[in-house]
Amino acid sequence: MNYVETRLAKLSRNGDRRAFAELVDMYKDKLYHLAYRMLSQAHEAEDIVQETFLRVYTNLERYDENQKFSTWIYRIATNLCIDRLRKRKANYSLDAEMPDGEGSDWYSLLPSDEATPESELLLSETQHNIRKAIDSLPEKYKSVVILRYLHDMSLQEIGDVLDMPVTTVKTRVHRGREFLRKKLENEYGGKNL
Template sequence: MNSFETRLAKLARDGDRSAFAELVDLYKDKIYHLGYRMLGNAHEAEDIVQETFLRVYRSLKSYDPSHKFSTWIYRIGTNLCIDRLRKRKFHAFSLDADTTEDGLDGYSMLASEDLTPEQQITLSETQQHIRQAIDKMPEKYRSVVVLRYLHDLSLQEISGILGMPVTTVKTRVHRGREYLRKRLDVKQLL
């Protein structure tokens, strides 16, 4: 594979800062949207973008140019999102109702999932229901559904990103769609 991104990655690996800056420009919005869709929080999505590019920069020496750069960077971003989701689960289970010395209980320190007034106006009611259903999906289905339907990646690309067989990806996409159908109580949604 000798794509434009692969050439930029090779140049960046050799120390070309402008090539790395171009890679950031090409992928920052895509990684932000991936993070936002998986985490449902704009600040965390911004953190994911920064963490992804920091990891890309540190790992450029290990990038294999025979693979698509987009698959490699999506894998890094997706894994960072999955790690955050796992930490969230662990943190939520470890929180108790006891108050901190600030007078706040653990639950009040969690990020709000409420939409801003601008977002409420922008999103239709259907989109809000779909977003809420995706947010409540088990993470193993959420990642494939987000990559497949919101980032329009092929099953093969998702397989490469998540490091799992295409048959497993197909199964998870199917189960994710079934989950959304049941959750939204819509027969012909997907």
């Protein structure tokens, strides 16, 4: 339990703007990364971050101090992302191409001291392939895979964020991983996977 966050939430609830600003500073980048990975669009990720903090601020009375603040704020952000995905599902293909260079830094796989043009090209292709495969995941697997592998959350934390049993999370992580493996093998011949 992070007592600093709980204390800041209490202070914010009582009208302390500096305490709320500290919470924003602590979470704005993490929430942006989460939203960007789920939605693959920078402007939508920024909207989600703003909407998340707006909801947090207007619902501080509802925050249960026995729960981790991070779980609560991640649940809000994840639900907003899922709602956004559902709304655009009818007119947006999850296989759509990413604009060149947008978000490429979020998917850096291996830092290299001496990157050659060939290795940078291979790395950017690999990043693109992984990003495309994650984008093509069915909605119910996408959020658990992103939270598990890109935000390094435990199965219990994911269960808390998504409000589902750990057994369901475990199944969805496994099936999502299998879906990704098959997708990458089929489309890219299984090279270096």
